[in-house]
Amino acid sequence: MDSKFSNVLIVGAGAMAINHHLPRFIDILGCRHVYILETNPQRRAALSKRFESDTKIELIDQLPDPKDIYDLVLISTPPKFHFEYFELLQANADVFLIEKPLTINADEARIICQIASEKEKKVFVHLIRRTLKAYTLIKSLWELGLFGELKSVRLFEGEVFNWDAVSMGSFSNELNGGGVLMDTGPHAIDLLFQVFKEIKLIESRMDALAPAVEANCVLKLSADKGIPVLLSLSRNRNFSNETVFDFEKAEVRVGVRNNDIKVNLKNNVSFLAAPGDMIFNHCVDFSSLIDDYYNKYILARINNGVGPDDSLKIAELIDAAYSNAELIKGGF
Amino acid sequence: MKIALLGGTGFIGYDFVRLILQDKSITPVVFTTAPKSLTNIARHKIDIRYVPYSSMNSVKLDGDMEYIINFSHPFGKRDGLITDEQIEILVRFLGKFLKLNNRTKLIHISTMSVYEPFANEVEFNEDSSLKPPKHDSYAYSKLQFEKELLKIAEQSRILILRPTIVYGPYCRPWTDNIMAAFNSGDVGYNSMDGLIQPLYVLDLSRFLLKQLNDFSSGVFNIAGHEKISWWDFFKYFEGIVQSGKLTKIVRQDSEIEDHKIIDDVKSVGAMLLKEPSFKRIVNPITRFIPNSIISAVIMRTKNSETKNDMKEKLVNNAYCKPFFGQDRLVSMKHFHSKHNNFDFTNMSATREILVDYFSYRFTDKIF
Numbered sequence: 001m002d003s004k005f006s007n008v009l010i011v012g013a014g015a016m017a018i019n020h021h022l023p024r025f026i027d028i029l030g031c032r033h034v035y036i037l038e039t040n041p042q043r044r045a046a047l048s049k050r051f052e053s054d055t056k057i058e059l060i061d062q063l064p065d066p067k068d069i070y071d072l073v074l075i076s077t078p079p080k081f082h083f084e085y086f087e088l089l090q091a092n093a094d095v096f097l098i099e100k101p102l103t104i105n106a107d108e109a110r111i112i113c114q115i116a117s118e119k120e121k122k123v124f125v126h127l128i129r130r131t132l133k134a135y136t137l138i139k140s141l142w143e144l145g146l147f148g149e150l151k152s153v154r155l156f157e158g159e160v161f162n163w164d165a166v167s168m169g170s171f172s173n174e175l176n177g178g179g180v181l182m183d184t185g186p187h188a189i190d191l192l193f194q195v196f197k198e199i200k201l202i203e204s205r206m207d208a209l210a211p212a213v214e215a216n217c218v219l220k221l222s223a224d225k226g227i228p229v230l231l232s233l234s235r236n237r238n239f240s241n242e243t244v245f246d247f248e249k250a251e252v253r254v255g256v257r258n259n260d261i262k263v264n265l266k267n268n269v270s271f272l273a274a275p276g277d278m279i280f281n282h283c284v285d286f287s288s289l290i291d292d293y294y295n296k297y298i299l300a301r302i303n304n305g306v307g308p309d310d311s312l313k314i315a316e317l318i319d320a321a322y323s324n325a326e327l328i329k330g331g332f
Numbered sequence: 333m334k335i336a337l338l339g340g341t342g343f344i345g346y347d348f349v350r351l352i353l354q355d356k357s358i359t360p361v362v363f364t365t366a367p368k369s370l371t372n373i374a375r376h377k378i379d380i381r382y383v384p385y386s387s388m389n390s391v392k393l394d395g396d397m398e399y400i401i402n403f404s405h406p407f408g409k410r411d412g413l414i415t416d417e418q419i420e421i422l423v424r425f426l427g428k429f430l431k432l433n434n435r436t437k438l439i440h441i442s443t444m445s446v447y448e449p450f451a452n453e454v455e456f457n458e459d460s461s462l463k464p465p466k467h468d469s470y471a472y473s474k475l476q477f478e479k480e481l482l483k484i485a486e487q488s489r490i491l492i493l494r495p496t497i498v499y500g501p502y503c504r505p506w507t508d509n510i511m512a513a514f515n516s517g518d519v520g521y522n523s524m525d526g527l528i529q530p531l532y533v534l535d536l537s538r539f540l541l542k543q544l545n546d547f548s549s550g551v552f553n554i555a556g557h558e559k560i561s562w563w564d565f566f567k568y569f570e571g572i573v574q575s576g577k578l579t580k581i582v583r584q585d586s587e588i589e590d591h592k593i594i595d596d597v598k599s600v601g602a603m604l605l606k607e608p609s610f611k612r613i614v615n616p617i618t619r620f621i622p623n624s625i626i627s628a629v630i631m632r633t634k635n636s637e638t639k640n641d642m643k644e645k646l647v648n649n650a651y652c653k654p655f656f657g658q659d660r661l662v663s664m665k666h667f668h669s670k671h672n673n674f675d676f677t678n679m680s681a682t683r684e685i686l687v688d689y690f691s692y693r694f695t696d697k698i699f
């Protein structure tokens with residue numbers, strides 16, 4: 001198979017890169033050579049052993065020569081290093097896939113947007129919830145006025161942290177820039193941006209302030225024409241993982257990680273709904289979201305919705321939330 | 333006072349950390365082998381050091397630790413090492429700490445509740461012969477670890493606590509899982525006549541804190557002062573969750589065995605579904621299945637569900653095991669002989685806090 005993505009470079013060999021991106025480079029993009037840059041000698045040694053019989057995969061410990069050209073560079077390090085590696089590797093590729101969040105702060109995101117625009121680099125941010133169709137459907141229904149005026153929105157995303165982390169990255173303010181808001185926050189805010197054009201911060205509360213790392217975060221936001229939005233994220237609570245759209249004539253509950261839509265009309269009639277082509281295919285999980293992302297965006301080389309400009313809006317909101325955060329008093 | 337905590341990120345360890353953070357005279361240093369368990373503790377401004385097993389023996393240790401409190405228990409494969417290898421490394425690590433400063437003392441939290449077999453109406457004391465069956469690798473490794481620790485420390489410098497059934501915020505087996513079970517439907521049981529002495533986690537933390545100022549070495553059972561049945565224990569949680577009900581399931585032994593096998597198969601299936609490589613193999617295959625077949629399967633499943641007894645389907649059978657029919661009692665004579673002034677909390681007094689905890693852990697309530 002003649003792949004458009006024959007020769008690729010992975011920077012950072014954490015669980016996300018190795019367990020989720022690497023298999024898709026091989027299976028979906030059809031990559032022939034995958035170079036993995038890992039600076040931790042122990043991790044590199046463990047992976048070298050694991051992939052010793054795989055001729056497609058090679059572990060490296062130093063940045064490539066600027067003359068080495070890759071069809072795609074994946075940056076999957078802790079967010080602190082995203083910008084640094086993007087800058088260092090500019091000459092090595094025209095296509096970049098960067099793990100979310102795009103950068104550790106909005107200032108760096110702004111520079112990436114500028115470089116991408118000036119040097120015609122195609123940057124994809126790994127915001128996999130863009131493949132969900134339920135939120136654009138809700139937006140259409142709202143615009144059609146099917147359920148009347150939208151009064152308020154509440155998004156709850158939380159479960160007990162169970163990511164197979166291989167480093168302290170997720171719990172280091174220095175490396176990650178924060179906790180749950182830097183972790184699932186970009187995904188959740190991205191869902192809101194699928195419905196609203198503009199979102200402003202009103203109030204931010206967290207259960208830990210820097211240099212400690214929050215497990216819970218509650219943001220009061222204002223969207224478009226002043227619609228109140230509550231965003232509650234957690235790493236140690238089991239939430240419903242739903243967004244509740246409170247319309248004039250109905251309460252609509254939409255999954256944050258799938259396309260489930262439950263409509264409760266104000267006259268007590270309830271029904272389930274799904275985007276048109278999802279009736280028998282709505283069992284969405286993390287793995288299929290990533291597959292869909294690769295097929296819809298990377299393979300098609302289209303970054304509408306997952307480009308750096310889209311992530312800049314998210315980064316600005318997150319920056320504001322951390323700058324204005326107050327401590328949550330209750331809880332465990 | 334500087335203290336080292338191993339396993340301070342787990343249920344009991346984290347409860348203790350929260351308690352000692354209220355005492356400004358104590359400086360805890362938390363050593364962890366698992367980054368994924370840092371969620372709660374990372375919320376505090378505290379010295380956390382990630383020490384994977386592979387580099388544990390090359391870590392520079394602090395010579396000014398007055399206490400090392402070990403909550404951790406190496407079990408299962410980690411960092412490519414089997415349980416025995418992890419125990420060996422951890423024992424050596426703790427031994428190095430003790431050698432560094434001859435005033436440093438070791439407190440090890442072991443677990444009496446896993447040292448099977450128990451027997452009805454017998455209160456096991458600290459001298460009872462503990463012979464967990466070899467097939468119970470968890471209990472067996474607990475005991476092995478405890479024995480190894482007793483070899484590395486002088487008797488006057490080591491305290492081993494053997495708590496029984498400990499419950500409270502963030503306890504997975506005896507709080508979270510039971511709450512989750514009632515929250516998702518009825519909870520079935522076959523016999524819950526077994527007696528236990530549930531211990532509220534904060535009591536254990538308070539006792540540990542007391543030891544930092546008034547250390548007494550030795551091996552001690554530690555259990556709550558109420559002797560209740562598993563049935564009472566589950567009823568307590570039923571009342572907190574206020575959703576599912578405790579439901580008697582009358583089954584023959586052979587049926588229980590069948591269900592155990594089905595549960596095992598389900599567990600294997602669930603494990604496979606969590607495995608990314610399995611999904612990668614299966615996903616592309618399932619994509620070729622026509623929608624018409626998927627819809628037919630969905631319809632058949634729905635029909636079969638309707639035909640079955642729906643009540644039976646919604647009952648959680650995880651607690652139908654013979655385990656809950658057996659007494660798991662320990663003697664507190666030795667404990668009371670040394671610590672007769674220590675007060676334990678009644679279960680009824682912990683209800684309000686666990687009602688709050690349930691709202692926190694399992695609902696969307698804004699705090």
